[in-house]
């Protein structure tokens with residue numbers, strides 16, 4: 613079984629998730645650590661629990677989700693895994709972060725690409741890659757059926773949805789993604805979003821003002 617640890621980092625208040633198994637192998641998802649003390653907090657949080665990072669995943673390429681890619685690569689030698697359609701988003705991240713006055717040390721090394729339906733492993737545990745575009749063209753969510761949760765990125769938030777006014781965003785597509793890829797999960801599935809608190813599929817189906825059930 614995978615256990616989830618959450619950090620909230622950077623001025624955009626992005627959620628960084630650590631998932632670990634019984635052997636203490638862990639996956640780092642969207643390391644948003646921006647300041648030196650946040651990088652230290654991430655490293656401390658991992659090392660104090662005796663965790664061994666084995667995989668780096670990015671739900672998408674917006675700067676608030678990739679600030680720490682270079683740090684994770686340099687510290688644990690992990691190559692970022694992302695959907696190939698995020699290439700242009702990654703290329704823009706450096707420029708857009710400067711516009712937001714949040715310049716950062718960009719990772720320019722090798723990337724590994726993940727596709728819809730592919731699974732990634734942490735020991736015996738499996739996460740399913742779900743293609744969830746709309747907020748960004750190549751957004752991926754990582755579904756863990758055995759633990760009844762999905763790491764959702766910036767797709768569905770508690771009472772809200774991801775913004776679609778950034779380059780490559782598409783509101784209609786985002787709503788469709790939520791209806792087809794999120795609202796078809798079991799009602800008690802927990803969603804760990806890229807921002808804000810955890811939510812539950814059944815609750816969002818009933819209460820989310822942006823998404824109709826069908």
Ligand SMILES: [Zn+2]
Nearest residue numbers: 672674747766
């Ligand atoms: Zn985003």
Ligand SMILES: [Zn+2]
Nearest residue numbers: 626676766806
């Ligand atoms: Zn975000």
